[in-house]
Amino acid sequence: MLKRVAAIAAMMLAMTGFAWLGHGQAEVSVAGKPIAAEQKPAVERLYRVELDGKYGLINSKGEPVVAPIYDGIWYDSKPGNSYVITNLAEKKVTYYTLAGDKLFDCAMNSCGLMYDRLTIYTEKIQGTNGKTELRYGYKDSQGQIAIRPIYVKAFNFSEGLARVNLGKATGFIDTKGQLVIPYQFSYTADFAEGMAAVKLALNGKFGYINTSGKLVVSPRFTHAESFSDGAAVVYENGKYGYIDKTGKYILKPQFSMAQPFSEGLAFVERNGVTFYINKKGQKMIQNIKAGGTFSGGLAPASTGQKYGFINTSGKFVIKVQFEWAASFIGELAEVYINVPDSRDYIRGYMNRSGTIVWPPQQ
Template sequence: MWQALGVISLCFMLVGAASFGSIEEGKPPELLPVYVGNKAGFINRQGKMVIRPRFDMVGHFHEGLAAVSIKEIWGYIDKTGKMVIPLRRGLTSMPFSQGRAPIRVKDKEGYIDRTGKVVIKPQFDTAFSFARGLACVKVEGGYGFIDLKGKLVIPPLFDGCVDLPGDFVSIEKGGKYGFLDRKGNAVSPLQYDAACDFAEGLAAVALGNKWGFLDGTGKLVIPLQYDAASSFSQGLAAVAVGDKYGYLDRTGKSVIPPQFAEAGDFSEGLALVHLPDGAKGLVDTQGKIVTLDFPLEKMEPFAQGMAAVKVGEKYGYVDQTGKLIIAPQYDEAHPFVQGLAKVSRGDKYGLIDRTGKVVVPLEYDRIFDFHEDRARVQKERYFGFIDRSGRLITPIMFLYSETDDFDFHGGLAYVEADEYCGYLNREGKFIWKSK
């Protein structure tokens, strides 16, 4: 038993330091980290050892380099195994991103380039990886963003690192909101009392009790004249005049006049609305309304022509005509993805198809999302893999984890069992397994 625990602790160190899920430039990694005994090296995708195990811990390859450590001191190797940035104190297991990797010197963090030269001096409390030209850093008690030269372009106004998925970020100071672009330029000054994120090129903002919309230049293109507003979805945004909601387009033209007690976002051309008489219905982008003939409690967005609905205490599904086609019978119901939806009764999960047929029996403690037509299914502390027909391609024998490091990427999945770890192909066969 002690031997098994030792093996698992090594496997855990491997995955903790070397996320198999990291895909460089959209391609599967060429080299995969493995442990032999208590040393780590790399195999290729055919299972052949190409960098002999000689490190205590390793990270994954990114931008051609991988972090490696000996006696808790880190450096970086290339894909031939050559140490291109020698082991030195202050380097970390963080991968290179956009030619930069963090380094820590005297309790402050900065960045090195691919030669190991410090290019952004250590001055931050914490430094994270770069993405799209910016990196989140902690400085002066808050979190902001620097560019590749180390310039603080977005001030440390946040309580933690935030995602910057678009070209603009909303900021708040002293109860007032504004927007910056990714270069730190002010798109809109701190003047609004409320603001939503940009969606479809426009952001809803409020001044006093009135809402309008501004564009990416900061120009108020739809005046502050509405009593409430939501973000745009599929070209339309819900706005309120008094206590009635309708929809306008991106030019500010009223497309569906205010008439609803509540109005939701559009998905697949339909939005849930509450009618004045208390009924609920679906409205399309032209304003055509279909009244639902059942007592709806909740509705999820449409996906593949179906939407999960809660009726009483159970979930079923409606189609785009508002017809209830899968009777309410589940405690949870998730969106359809490639023809399958995850549902539960009690604490057991399965999968159904669009006709309501059970494809995977409701017998699992958890079902993860499909990756490359394979999904993890969990029972107690172990998981295995199924295909889209529900067939188990491996036994339920691998140690459970929340992370997506154990999903399939580029035809392979990393797994850990009680006494070994390794890499599986999509047929459930090992290309490499620890002894």
Template structure:
């Protein structure tokens, strides 16, 4: 069952829901009694629908699935885009990425369900800052288009393009580098792995060890770690040997490695796993012990964390989006 905890670790919305989403713009979708409700941060129901599987609102539309097809509701719960898509994603900047058998590939619609142009792609992401990464059919490479379908960054990358802090990783001949928003290569592809930039740093991997580069492509934190996550709030969780700690931009440990697992800071809170319990770690280093009562914890969104009450003894595996659990049997 699913509920929500606040920044103090208190259950503020009890775990009574069959499914639930994180809060977005003050609203979350939850499932109860074979219906979907949209609740406020206080747990009050603000909208109810008989459709069972509904996502959260984005650009005034909520994605739903029925009989294997996807459509969209408006803020009043009305079906404004009928369920005709084989697959679909949330709206972003007024457009959604969808797959419809008659279209022959992946395409884009507006909030009224109209295709924005007649071009289709082998793969596509979502719009961000007016552009979207798509996979060019003939070349099999990724580039970026605008809302009219015009390429603003030529398809040159073997992986999707997603900008963060003005730069995006690209892959050419099995090596990762970076381009700017003009499509110019600013960091030569030479890394086995390279992530997005956060707080001016990006994770890179060389010889199966992780470190960090700056926006000039200089390695400023040596590749000595067994695993690493992004910087946030000027701290990054890194794994040295078998345990995790927190590193500052000067490559100094503010928290020495001692945790079995650790997450990034989101809304001033990180999750750590220590002595068989999951704990909330505040930026001021205060710890709040949550015990072993939860099977899954999502990162905080708008001051609340979506939690799933556990059913068996478990251990935690922290990912980029949540605290996952694998069962011992």
């Protein structure tokens, strides 16, 4: 298996170009720098792969879209976003659209991923005390400054809002840089499903605000997670439970471990036993030692040492065979494939039919 992967890596590194397969378009690589073709394919979800310490992107069929010849590559698939290639030798990162058009360069460790068509960047400025200080701002998809670097702390945009700090307190700005939720929180999380967990005081409790900044769930939880599938995990008195968006308990704290709900089910632990529940708290899937979230009716699960995938009825529809498995993102799930006669494993991708699409199988 390892020899086969090495051979695949050698093949990919030897390529002078790589295809936008399935669309009849091509993009060539000159000195490791992509040159976009004149015509571009429809954008689809891509997946990061690694071969011999180099990174690229594949499509859902396992076909190489960006050859794995780069020092690093990061990608977020939301519309209007891009992928980022790291060039260690030149100490820079380069942004490309998902169709392969170059956008702009940024100095290494100065820019992040693009969310809502904006990326965080850092700049050293002279403070009021005359000392040089690091501040955060945002650049647009052309590399132009969209929001000036004035923030002591800044985070990625989520649902059109980003949390920022000018001093100790945190507020939220919109994509135009307008402060829409005042600086008043000691802790904030990103928005999800129109809600964000917050703390008003440093040692206070967690509550939730909506995108207007209204405190819709009063601060009363020791810990609070983001909303998923209409519910949020909260922690109180040493146990986990679930609330709805009004703050009402769906399930009172009773679990020693609780994952987010997905497609009406959540993996939990109570009294040392793990199982999936519905929102009524009923045990729906049992005899599972480890489980993940559902996506398109499938979730990674294990009854012992290896992982497979179950459906929402708890039946293993993809047999137990992997060292580890993640939930599906789009059409593929990341899996750890064991190397025969070895304790090593290879990171790969599997489709919903249970076929390994990466690395290519002989």
